[in-house]
Amino acid sequence: MELGTGVFLSAIFLGMIALFVATKDRWAWKRIFLKGVGGTIALIAIIGLGTWSYVLYSERAVPQDELSGIKLGMTEQEVKYLKGEPTEISKEGGNWIYIDNNEYKSPYAVKFKDGVAVGLWTWKTVKASLPYVTHISSYANTKDIEEKLGKPTQVSMSKDGFTRMVIYENYRVWFALRQEQIEAVGVFDPVNYKPGFKE
Numbered sequence: 001m002e003l004g005t006g007v008f009l010s011a012i013f014l015g016m017i018a019l020f021v022a023t024k025d026r027w028a029w030k031r032i033f034l035k036g037v038g039g040t041i042a043l044i045a046i047i048g049l050g051t052w053s054y055v056l057y058s059e060r061a062v063p064q065d066e067l068s069g070i071k072l073g074m075t076e077q078e079v080k081y082l083k084g085e086p087t088e089i090s091k092e093g094g095n096w097i098y099i100d101n102n103e104y105k106s107p108y109a110v111k112f113k114d115g116v117a118v119g120l121w122t123w124k125t126v127k128a129s130l131p132y133v134t135h136i137s138s139y140a141n142t143k144d145i146e147e148k149l150g151k152p153t154q155v156s157m158s159k160d161g162f163t164r165m166v167i168y169e170n171y172r173v174w175f176a177l178r179q180e181q182i183e184a185v186g187v188f189d190p191v192n193y194k195p196g197f198k199e
Contacts, residue, residue, distance in 0.1 A: 061134040061149055063172045067120040067187045068098075068108040068131070072172070074117045079110055086110075095119075103127045111193060118193035121186030123176075133173050133185045141180040142166065149173075156196035167195055 065072045070079055079096065086096035090109070099107040106128035111119035124130055130138035136148055145166060146152075152166040163183065167174040169190040176184040188195050 059135045061171055063170065064133060064187045065172065067133070067185075068122060070108075070110060070117060070120055072117055072120065072187060072189045076112055076115050079117060106130055111188075113192050116192075118189040119186060119195060120188070121174075121184055121195075123184035124182075130182060130185055133175075133187065134171055136175070136182075138182050138185075140175075140182060142177060145175055154196065158197045163197075165196060 069082060074082075083098055087099040087107075088097045089095070090097060093111065096110040096112070097107065098109070103125070104127050106122045106125060108120065108122035110117050122130060124138065132138075134149060136145055140148075142164075149168050149171055153169040154167040156165040156167065157163070158165075163176055163178045165174055165176045172187055172190060174186045174188065174195045175182050176186075186195055
């Protein structure tokens with residue numbers, strides 16, 4: 001603390017003592033003190049309640065329509081304009097796959113139907129983690145997901161039984177889990193695309 005600040009604070013403290021001594025017989029200091037403390041507690045409670053309400057509201061689960069900067073409903077031309085040519089196009093399904101040169105960014109894929117994006121997904125790599133979807137961390141497990149979103153609309157199992165996909169049509173999202181760890185997340189248009197493992 002600097003000397004000037006110390007002198008200023010000391011002057012305020014001594015001034016309050018002098019005011020109390022000069023007015024202790026005329027002013028109801030007890031009532032003033034209690035009102036001041038009560039007002040401060042009420043103000044802190046109001047601010048705390050407001051902050052808590054804002055956090056709950058801002059972290060609520062809402063339907064998703066975007067992933068990796070691409071929105072459902074974008075045309076192939078719009079996706080090309082934003083992201084450029086895809087790194088590759090899958091032989092099965094014709095999905096556009098984008099793999100970034102930065103190994104810390106997860107790759108992602110876009111599924112089109114009639115030239116319009118109806119499905120978007122991304123998956124973990126050795127160094128890349130997944131983005132938050134509906135405020136769910138990539139470190140969440142099935143219990144964490146269900147606590148946030150409730151029971152899934154559908155559950156799809158891979159043929160080998162190692163991977164489970166939990167699908168939430170009302171939130172337009174899915175999560176693929178392996179050994180209770182999220183391996184991939186996706187956003188989809190439930191009217192035009194049904195995610196899940198093939199039989």
